[in-house]
Amino acid sequence: MKDSGYLDDFTGKISQIVSKANNLGSIIDNKRLVRKLLGSVPEKYIQIVASIEQFADLNTMQFQEATGRLKAYEERIKKPNKEEDTHNKLLFTKEDAKEKSKERKCEHCGHGSSNQGNFGRGHSFGHPLVYAFPHME
Incomplete structure (x- = not known):
């Protein structure tokens, strides 16, 4: 063969x-x-x-x-042909962009985070208990 x-x-x-x-x-x-x-x-x-x-x-x-x-x-x-490969990359890119632009909100209090990497770090930085447990405000 x-x-x-x-x-x-x-x-x-x-x-x-x-x-x-x-x-x-x-x-x-x-x-x-x-x-x-x-x-x-x-x-x-x-x-x-x-x-x-x-x-x-x-x-x-x-x-x-x-x-x-x-x-x-x-x-x-089998390797996909170039057209299929390009199509798959574009779909991934669109989905990736949608995911990045989502605003994440806390399920308990609704506090939002614009996906800046600080989600879940607490709402108040002044009180240590609130920092550790942000939903006990």
Whole structure:
């Protein structure tokens, strides 16, 4: 499999080869097929291959299961295209701006803080008890 190739194309080719082999009377067992698949994927799949080899029973794993695990990993590591990435950044920026502009108010007395970092430090600086427990004014 080439580094730039997609997993669907590669597994489709393998399935065609297996089908042709079956038509010619040669049976390729599932164990061998899974091992060949895991051994021939590009290096970017090395983490999932190592995980599959460590935690799954390759002797009983079906080819479709191995393919499914690799496809799930491929979807996870896919980089979004530039337009999607820009859109996500803009949404984050808008949400971030909304959060920063919120005025926070005390749930007990309604005293506001304009998000200056002093929220919850007390309402009166003259009396230590009020400073420690601002809601006991």
